[in-house]
Amino acid sequence: MKLRGLDPSDLEALERALRRGEPVYLDLQADLPPELRADQLLPCFEGAITRTPRFTEALREHLPLPGRDPSEPLSVTAIIPTHRHTPVGLEALRAQDCDLEVMVLANGQVDGVRGDRVLRVPWGGHGATRMEGVRAATTDYVLLTVDDALPRGAGCVRALVEALEEGGYDAVFGRQVPWPGADPVTRERLQSWTPAGRGHWPVERLDNVFALYRRDTLLEHPLPSVPIGEDLHWRQGRRVGYVPAAVVVHSHPRQARELYRRTRDLHLQHQLLGEPPRVASLAGVIGALPGLVRPVLQAGPGELRCQLAELLGQWRATRLARRP
Numbered sequence: 001m002k003l004r005g006l007d008p009s010d011l012e013a014l015e016r017a018l019r020r021g022e023p024v025y026l027d028l029q030a031d032l033p034p035e036l037r038a039d040q041l042l043p044c045f046e047g048a049i050t051r052t053p054r055f056t057e058a059l060r061e062h063l064p065l066p067g068r069d070p071s072e073p074l075s076v077t078a079i080i081p082t083h084r085h086t087p088v089g090l091e092a093l094r095a096q097d098c099d100l101e102v103m104v105l106a107n108g109q110v111d112g113v114r115g116d117r118v119l120r121v122p123w124g125g126h127g128a129t130r131m132e133g134v135r136a137a138t139t140d141y142v143l144l145t146v147d148d149a150l151p152r153g154a155g156c157v158r159a160l161v162e163a164l165e166e167g168g169y170d171a172v173f174g175r176q177v178p179w180p181g182a183d184p185v186t187r188e189r190l191q192s193w194t195p196a197g198r199g200h201w202p203v204e205r206l207d208n209v210f211a212l213y214r215r216d217t218l219l220e221h222p223l224p225s226v227p228i229g230e231d232l233h234w235r236q237g238r239r240v241g242y243v244p245a246a247v248v249v250h251s252h253p254r255q256a257r258e259l260y261r262r263t264r265d266l267h268l269q270h271q272l273l274g275e276p277p278r279v280a281s282l283a284g285v286i287g288a289l290p291g292l293v294r295p296v297l298q299a300g301p302g303e304l305r306c307q308l309a310e311l312l313g314q315w316r317a318t319r320l321a322r323r324p
Helices: 008-020 038-044 053-062 090-094 126-136 156-167 184-193 215-220 230-234 256-272 282-299 303-321
Strands: 025-028 047-050 075-082 099-106 117-120 141-145 150-152 171-177 201-203 210-214 240-249
Touching: 038 053, 038 171, 038 184, 038 240, 047 053, 075 126, 075 156, 090 099, 090 150, 099 126, 117 126, 126 141, 126 215, 126 230, 141 156, 141 215, 150 156, 156 171, 156 210, 156 240, 171 184, 184 282, 210 215, 230 256, 256 303, 282 303
Parallel strands: 025 047, 075 099, 075 141, 099 117, 171 240
Antiparallel strands: 141 210, 150 240, 171 210, 201 240
């Protein structure tokens, strides 16, 4: 499939093609629209051409990592918990340039899993459930990912392995770019959380949306049995590396109810680790209201409910953390 424009209907077509596993090429007759970032959009394409050859060369650094003929074999197990649907990244994982086994941890019916390993695992929270897969794996490395993340490029898993060994890290994780139709707030937050760049470097965070570990490391130091934020707990006191070239497409539509729940649960875990609350009282909620103006102007009036949901989730987390 080839796209010659990037208006909303083109972005919808791009997202549908990505979810089908269809390669998409960009043949753009104009400059990128100012609201779209090349480093977030270009990883969705297999190749890109623009009217300016120099611009085309600049864009190529953002395209997905191609596969390579490996000099050394790598064995990796990709562990994907799911209870909702067929994981969107199965074909992309099967196409990696290393010896990669896909292991789906299913808590319900899963369709479309052909030739992959399926374990029927009751949901026990993010940490305990993933550890079931780690213990069942037999490879040197394990890749922890999620059922709605789409890896980009046949070389992205190998890039994680190489960075893990070169940097002497305990774990590494890759970059998340939003689905093409994502809202401006999601785009900005993902850019802050997982920015573009080259190489790898140590960071004070970890994200199991697309993270690679040595299996032996996790067997010796298991993910904690917590309902959410197992990566937040595990990274404490450990050396974690960030690898921006290892890209997955991953983002969620902003829905107030889900944002409240997730913000409450994650901020509770932060406070249980001794971090100070972001919103300590209802007065703090009120004091934060002026800060909602910019994101609402960015994304429209519907964003107001989402911003309020996140504030209230932070306040509720503080209340829960103070319970005896």
